[in-house]
Amino acid sequence: MELGLIGRTALVTGASKGIGLAVAQGLAAEGCRLHLVARSQQALEHAAVAIRKEHAVDVQVHALDLSRSESIATLQTATATPDIVVNNAGAIPAGDLLQIAEPRWREAWDLKVFGYINLSRAYYAAMQERGRGVIVNVTGLAADRLDYRYIAGSAGNAALNAFTRTLGSYSLEHGVRVLAVSPGAVETERLVTLMRARAADQLGDAERWRELLEGLPMRRAATVKEVADVVVFVASDRAAYMSGTVITIDGGHAARGGSFTR
Secondary structure, eight states, X not given: OOOSOTTOEEEEESTTSHHHHHHHHHHHHTTOEEEEEESOHHHHHHHHHHHHHXXXXXXXXXXXXXXXXXXXXXXXXXXXOOXXXXXXXXXXXXXXXXXXXXXXXXXXXXXXXXXXHHHHHHHHHHHHHHTOEEEEEEOOXXXXXXXXXXXXXXXXXXXXXXXXXXXXXXXXXXXXXXXXXXXXXXXXHHHHHHHHHHXXXXXXXXXXXXXXXXXXXXXXXXXXXXXXXXXXXXXXXXXXXXXXXXXXXXXXXXXXXXXXXX
């Protein structure tokens, strides 16, 4: 399916690995020019070299900490106004209310929650002035499948989903679309590390980590490409009448009983 993205410019945060890198690769495959953002210059350069080699598109990298407000102004100066912004940076730690102290909670939200909001605010204004643009927020299933052992993540993702629905409910009046993609368990480096640790603790063998995923649909987590494909589609004109909505990618897991903590 031709998505009509050739020649457009996309900015992807958290783009050095995992879902962000897969999204960048998917957008590049459709002919987008890229701005990749993450904290590690080395990891970004490695990703950029691979993408340029495979897809022959322009890729610029920006090693910035988006939990710092001044970094967003720096980024906006360097990128002008992209056609597409994908907010993906940040990971919120697991733990219950008494385990996650205020400094750690604020640190995580400064990047994933306020980072998304502040980046959206900066680029939305420019997109509104231009009369065109798309913002896609990658959130997480914990927003709907609440887990007291992941309270900061459940609250943070729920806030971002509400932010997306609220902003996107009216953004088409300005020519801008705002959506969220909310994945459940995804086979990233972070998830594998977590599952290996749990398998070592619960099963006595880290190599048995996949057994802990057997309660999921198809007895596995989603792949990063399965998530990225949805992000790329909703960022395209093929989804031109979609805004203010959250697309869940969980194989139906949220509708089942049982539990799984990302």
